[in-house]
Amino acid sequence: MTRPKVIALSVLLITSVLITSHYSILNPAHLRAVSFKRLSKLGRFVSNYFLANRNCVFGLRRLGKLNKDLGIRDHDGIPLSILTFPKKVIVATVSGRDYYRIVTMLKSFGLNFISMLPEEASLSDAKVIITTKSEAHIIKKESVIVYSEINTYPIVFKARILKNMIGKFHDDILIIGVDPGHRIGIYILYLHDELERTVQSSTRDAIKLITILLKEIHAKEKIVRIGDGHTSIAHCIASEIKTRFRNNVRVEIVDEFGTSRKSSSNRRGIRDESSAKSIAMKKGYTL
Numbered sequence: 083m084t085r086p087k088v089i090a091l092s093v094l095l096i097t098s099v100l101i102t103s104h105y106s107i108l109n110p111a112h113l114r115a116v117s118f119k120r121l122s123k124l125g126r127f128v129s130n131y132f133l134a135n136r137n138c139v140f141g142l143r144r145l146g147k148l149n150k151d152l153g154i155r156d157h158d159g160i161p162l163s164i165l166t167f168p169k170k171v172i173v174a175t176v177s178g179r180d181y182y183r184i185v186t187m188l189k190s191f192g193l194n195f196i197s198m199l200p201e202e203a204s205l206s207d208a209k210v211i212i213t214t215k216s217e218a219h220i221i222k223k224e225s226v227i228v229y230s231e232i233n234t235y236p237i238v239f240k241a242r243i244l245k246n247m248i249g250k251f252h253d254d255i256l257i258i259g260v261d262p263g264h265r266i267g268i269y270i271l272y273l274h275d276e277l278e279r280t281v282q283s284s285t286r287d288a289i290k291l292i293t294i295l296l297k298e299i300h301a302k303e304k305i306v307r308i309g310d311g312h313t314s315i316a317h318c319i320a321s322e323i324k325t326r327f328r329n330n331v332r333v334e335i336v337d338e339f340g341t342s343r344k345s346s347s348n349r350r351g352i353r354d355e356s357s358a359k360s361i362a363m364k365k366g367y368t369l
Contacts (some may be wrong), residue, residue, distance in 0.1 A: 101162055171195040171210040171243065174203035174221065175229075178213050184229050188212075191240050202258050210246045219251030237270065237278045238298040247299065256301035258292055260308040260361025261338075262315035269362045270295060281351030289322050296323070296331055304331045307340040309361045320369055336366035350368065 098362050171188065173195050175181050181197075195212075200220040203211050211221055215230045227242050253274060261267035266288040270277040282288040296304055306323050308316045320333050338361065 087143065104269065131362040133289060143153070170208055171247075172198050172203050172206060172208045172212065173308070174198050174200045174211055174213045175217055177217075180229060184212055185360055187236055187239060190236070191243070193243065209249070210243050212243075235294055235298070237295065241272055241277055241299045244273060244275060248275075254300075255301040256295070256299055256304045257297060257362050258304075258306045259336075259358040259360070260288065260306065260316075260319060261354050261361055262288075262309060262312040262319060265350060265351050265354050265357075266315070268360035269355060269358035271362050272299065272301070276359075279355040281354050285318055289319055292319070292323060293326060305334065306331060307334045307336045307364070308363050309353040309357065309367055310335050310366075311357075324369060333369045334366035335369065336361045336364050350363070 107133055171354050173181060173184050174197075175184070175187070176199065185195070185197075196208075200208070200213055200217045203213070204221045204223070209225050210227060211223060211225050212227045214222060214227055215228050218226055218228050223235070225246055227239075227246065229239075255271075255273070257271040259267075259269040259271070261286075266282045266285065267279070268282060268288060268291065269279045280291075282291060293304060296306075304327075306320075308320055310316055316335060320335065323331060338357070
C-alpha cells in the first residue's frame, strides 16, 4: 500500500473513532440533532475502504492498533462491514495456514469473498461462512462450512458452497456426463450450473472420482450419463455405478452421435471435456 493510502486510512480511522465515541456519549436531547444518515454514510465508506485494503488492516490488527471489530459499529452494535455486505461468502478464521488454503481454493473457483473474525461472522446473515472445525462453535449457523471436513476434493467443497448460495428452492439435481475412451472426459452439472469438467487417464480413476461425487454431493436426483462411443469401457463404468448405488442413481447410456467436437486438436483433453458436456445434456436409455 502506498504512503498516501496509509495516511488516508489513518485519518479515516481517527475520524471514525472520534465520531463513534461522541455518538456513544450523546444524551437523548442531543440525539435529535445528529444526522444518522451522514453517520451511516461515513461508516459505510470507511468500512468499504477497510475491506478493499484488508491486508493493511489485518497487519494493524496484529500490531494491536485496532480492536477486533475495527472500533466502528452502528447504533445497534453491529459491525458496519456486516451491514454493507450481508450476503457474500465469508472466510472466518484466525488460523493463518487454514486461511491461506481456503482463500487459494476460493480464488481458483473465481469466487469473491470477505475476511472476518469468527465473532463478526456470527452476526452476519451470509449464505456461506467458511471456517475451521475448532472455530465453528463460535458461529453456530446452518450456513457454516467446516473446511477440514471436505478439503479432500475441491469439487465437493465447491458443490457445498453452490448449494448454500442457491438454497433449497432450486431443482436439486446432479448430472455427471462421461465420455469413455483412452482418456475419459467427465462433466459435472449441479443445480443446473457447471460444477467442473475434467479428464481422467484410466477407467479406475474415473470410477473413483464418480463414486466420490455421488457419495459426497447431496442431491435428490442423481444421474450418470455415459456415451456409447467405447462400448466396453462404457459398460464397465455403468456396471460399477449400478452395483455400488443400485436404484439411488440413474445410469443412462447416451448415443454419442453429434456429441463429438469436430477438431483434430485435443490439447489437455479439451475435446474429451466438450464431448462429456454434450453427453451430460443429452438423455439416453436407462439401464
